[in-house]
Amino acid sequence: MPNTIIIGSGSHIPERIITREHFLNSEFYSDEGELLTKPNAEVIQKFVEITEIENRRYIKDEEHNSDIGFRAAEEAIIDAKINREDLDYIIYASNFGEVDTNGMSNFMPSLSARVKNKLGIKNRNCVNYDMIFGCPGWVEAMILADTIIKAGKAKLILVVGAETLSRVTDPHDRNKMIFADGAGAVVVKASDEENVGIISNKTYCDNDAELMFLENSPSLNKSAEQKTLYIRMHGRKIYEYALKNVPDAIKETIDAANLGIEDIDKILIHQANAKMDYAMISRLFKLYDIKDYDHSIAPMTIQDFGNSSVATIPTMFDLIIKGKMENQSFKKDGNIVFASVGAGMNINAIVYRFPSKK
Known part of the structure; x- marks a missing residue:
């Protein structure tokens, strides 16, 4: 295969x-x-x-x-x-x-x-x-x-x-x-x-009570035209959902690859806000009974690029692999994680191993 x-x-x-x-x-x-x-x-x-x-x-x-x-x-x-x-x-x-x-x-x-x-x-x-x-x-x-x-x-x-x-x-x-x-x-x-490339992946789709945590709805200004629909994010509910579910999904994906957190060199995670990302990564390490970790494992671009949704992770990957992100690089033959959470609500994660062949 x-x-x-x-x-x-x-x-x-x-x-x-x-x-x-x-x-x-x-x-x-x-x-x-x-x-x-x-x-x-x-x-x-x-x-x-x-x-x-x-x-x-x-x-x-x-x-x-x-x-x-x-x-x-x-x-x-x-x-x-x-x-x-x-x-x-x-x-x-x-x-x-x-x-x-x-x-x-x-x-x-x-x-x-x-x-x-x-x-x-x-x-x-x-x-x-x-x-x-x-x-x-x-x-x-x-x-x-x-x-x-x-x-x-x-x-x-x-x-x-x-x-x-x-x-x-x-x-x-x-x-x-x-x-x-x-x-x-x-x-x-x-x-x-x-044993290279995408070596494990996991997807969860919670579409019950979580369905409308992100939705389209009219303007918050009731005096404004109400026919146009805009993206609406229920931040507190998303934060609680993500913190509860994303770390577990990432750990399951790492476990499925027969690896531990110490085998992961980088975690490229979707970024909606920095506070939520820090909390999710910290919770992930706590699942491995680790309180202190090198924060460079989870690079951040949100400070200068904002939340570009589906573009965040591939953009970050491209910048790092081409040496365009300060103090960030991938290890030869190393393992990295791609992980995201968003509208649906949907969660997914991948463990990717760089090939040794050029």
């Missing part, structure tokens, strides 16, 4: 840097629809203290999701040194599709079809597939790619994660300061090398 290894990566970080000053003139409302009376500078400072997000990236008005996904994909294909016509699948993770400047989602044609077109791929046997799975979408797309490769149905797959959350946020919601845009991609290949 073949194994799934990453042979190339790419990312696109939008040029527009949105600082805290961008929100100083915003009119924020509470979840109950009441106008906040605290000065915006105070609201923003409290937000930064919790999330650590100082900056985030937005695409330009003339850009779209498939544009930034294409750039990340093109870079990954060049990095992989493959003929793009040899790709068997393109799997594209997103949540809102090709969103225009009015916040309207468009899924037809699909994003995977759009990026295939922009890549100029003529191969009719290259299947395009969109993954709609919340913020864990890119990780789940990797799990799907691994399943397809292990089934012998493909040898080369492009896996993209791209999102433009800046276009689906309520201008009156404080949480809009969390969300950002970005794209990341990898090319994965079937390998005959044993």
